[in-house]
Amino acid sequence: MTKPVYNSFLEEVQAMQAERHTTPWCMAVLKKSKKYIAKGIHLDQIMALVKDVLVSPNVSRKILNRVYEVCTSFYDKIYLQEIEPETGNQILDIVFEHLERFTEKQIEYMTSWKNGDFSYFDGQYSSKQSKPKVVGDCEAPRRLRFAETVLQRRTERIIVVLEQCYNNFNQQAVLRTAECLGIMYIYIISPETTKNAFASKITRKNEKYLEITQFSSTTECIAAIKEQNAEIWATDLSPEAIPMNKENLQVLPERVAIVFGNETSGCSEEILQASDKTIYYPMGGFCESLNLSVAAALVLNKLFLLFPEIRGDLPEDKKSEIREKWYFGLARTEKRWAKWQTYLETPPPVLENIRKPAEERGMAFVPAKIQQRLEIQAKLMEEASSNE
Numbered sequence: 388m389t390k391p392v393y394n395s396f397l398e399e400v401q402a403m404q405a406e407r408h409t410t411p412w413c414m415a416v417l418k419k420s421k422k423y424i425a426k427g428i429h430l431d432q433i434m435a436l437v438k439d440v441l442v443s444p445n446v447s448r449k450i451l452n453r454v455y456e457v458c459t460s461f462y463d464k465i466y467l468q469e470i471e472p473e474t475g476n477q478i479l480d481i482v483f484e485h486l487e488r489f490t491e492k493q494i495e496y497m498t499s500w501k502n503g504d505f506s507y508f509d510g511q512y513s514s515k516q517s518k519p520k521v522v523g524d525c526e527a528p529r530r531l532r533f534a535e536t537v538l539q540r541r542t543e544r545i546i547v548v549l550e551q552c553y554n555n556f557n558q559q560a561v562l563r564t565a566e567c568l569g570i571m572y573i574y575i576i577s578p579e580t581t582k583n584a585f586a587s588k589i590t591r592k593n594e595k596y597l598e599i600t601q602f603s604s605t606t607e608c609i610a611a612i613k614e615q616n617a618e619i620w621a622t623d624l625s626p627e628a629i630p631m632n633k634e635n636l637q638v639l640p641e642r643v644a645i646v647f648g649n650e651t652s653g654c655s656e657e658i659l660q661a662s663d664k665t666i667y668y669p670m671g672g673f674c675e676s677l678n679l680s681v682a683a684a685l686v687l688n689k690l691f692l693l694f695p696e697i698r699g700d701l702p703e704d705k706k707s708e709i710r711e712k713w714y715f716g717l718a719r720t721e722k723r724w725a726k727w728q729t730y731l732e733t734p735p736p737v738l739e740n741i742r743k744p745a746e747e748r749g750m751a752f753v754p755a756k757i758q759q760r761l762e763i764q765a766k767l768m769e770e771a772s773s774n775e
Contacts, residue, residue, distance in 0.1 A: 413440060417453040424460040427469060427720050433457065434478050441485045455493045458482060462500045469720050476501060527735030531727065534713045536737040537596070538706055541571045544639065544697045545690060546617060548646040550605060550658060551578035552679060557650060559594075560680035566593040568687050569698055571709075573599045574644065576608050595716065605657045617642035621654045621662040622686060624675060628665040631689050636666075639694045647683050710734065 420436065423429045437454055440446065461475040479501050486494055496507055547565050552558040558575070565573060602608040612619055618640040622628075629635045646662070648654035659665065668677075668685045677685070691698065701709070711731055718724035 413450050414453055417450070417457055420457050421460045424457065424464060425719065427464065427722070430461075430470070430474060434481060437478060438481045441481065441488075446488065451488055454482065455489060455497075458497060458500075462505070465500075466505045469722055472503075527730060528727075529738075530717055531714065531730055532735045532738050533741055534717060535710070535734050536741050537569075538701070538710060538713065539699050539737055540569045541699065541701050541709075542569055542697045543571050543701050543705070544642055545570055545687070546572045546574055546612065546615070546642065546644040547683070547687070548574040548576070548608065548612070548644050550576045550608075550646055550654060551649045552647075553578055553649055553651065554679070557679040561647065561683045562594050562597060562599075564680060564684045565687060566597055568684075568691060570687065571598055571701065573597050574608055574611065575599060575601045576605050577601055577603060578649070596713065605655055609658070609661045612644045615642055615644075617644050618663040619644050619646060619658070619661055620664045620666050621646045621658050622648065622667060622682065623654055623659065623665040624667055625665065628667045630669040631666050631686065631693070632669065633693065636693055639690070639697060645686060645690070647679060647686075650679055707731070 416436065417440070420429075420433045424433065437457060440450060440454060458475075458478055461470070461478050464470045465472050465475045479497055482489070482497065483501075489497070499507065547561070547570050549558055549561060552561075552575075562573060600611070602611065609619070620643055622645065646654055646658050648658070654662075666686075668682065668689060670677075676682075714727050714730065715724055718727050
């Protein structure tokens with residue numbers, strides 16, 4: 388049976404209520420609810436959904452846990468001062484009518500929230516949204532200062548071109564590396580055998596901070612590069628290619644497109660014929676070639692080492708355009724965006740160090756199953772040592 392397609396979240400909620408919610412469907416809709424709570428929309432409909440779910444006599448423990456997560460999301464927004472406390476109390480009023488269905492710990496937390504105790508959220512946030520941090524004497528949130536620091540390090544002189552990469556994972560790994568190093572512009576020549584979708588686990592959603600242009604053919608891409616008055620440097624392993632060192636690369640053009648070919652045959656003959664230079668990264672081992680994403684990382688980093696002056700050369704009008712786009716995306720809510728627009732004209736100061744503060748390090752996400760396995764192993768080791 389084909390799953391029906393709904394035009395909106397509200398339409399799916401209504402359909403689910405009419406069908407008296409099966410567990411998987413109910414779990415999926417409640418999970419979507421958390422996303423809309425983070426955006427501050429459809430709150431009344433979500434509360435009505437929770438009420439309808441709890442009225443049902445046969446509610447599984449999984450669904451009750453998901454309802455608890457929805458309540459946590461509401462109070463997360465209250466803690467961040469993005470919705471009024473009355474809104475959260477309304478959903479707890481609904482839940483408290485069925486309080487006996489929840490665990491003791493869940494009841495304890497929800498009771499404390501209703502009484503105005505938000506200590507639960509001081510060091511732990513239920514959503515991916517974090518409380519805006521103030522750094523030093525500056526009142527601007529740290530995330531804005533972080534974004535401003537990244538923006539001031541972007542370069543427009545290097546365009547990364549990916550020509551018909553067959554492996555989508557390699558392509559996305561290159562995007563992540565390019566963004567990390569400070570590249571702004573990516574040209575992708577699409578192959579016929581794969582789709583250029585972005586997987587957030589690989590790119591870490593960093594593609595939204597890049598200017599990506601896709602082309603259906605190499606000819607079209609070359610024409611676009613020429614319109615930018617940019618030189619073409621193709622990566623190649625032929626004898627005619629020159630090694631990347633100070634002797635061979637003494638001057639970087641005003642704009643240059645660095646082309647990486649596909650995993651099988653490298654750059655096409657059309658690119659090689661149109662290129663102004665063919666370059667390769669010098670190596671000292673038996674292996675003559677590298678994985679595409681590794682090769683891209685080495686080549687791009689080498690360019691920044693040879694020409695450090697290119698970092699942060701975006702023109703001011705382009706910076707203003709990107710700043711508005713980034714700040715809007717980071718705000719996530721209309722209320723916060725209204726506050727942050729004041730920083731568009733007077734950007735916050737950059738950070739001296741963009742790494743996470745010491746108190747936030749070591750907080751990497753560990754999947755629940757792996758965490759459980761590690762705890763079991765630690766317990767077994769502890770028991771074994773005690774028996775000795």
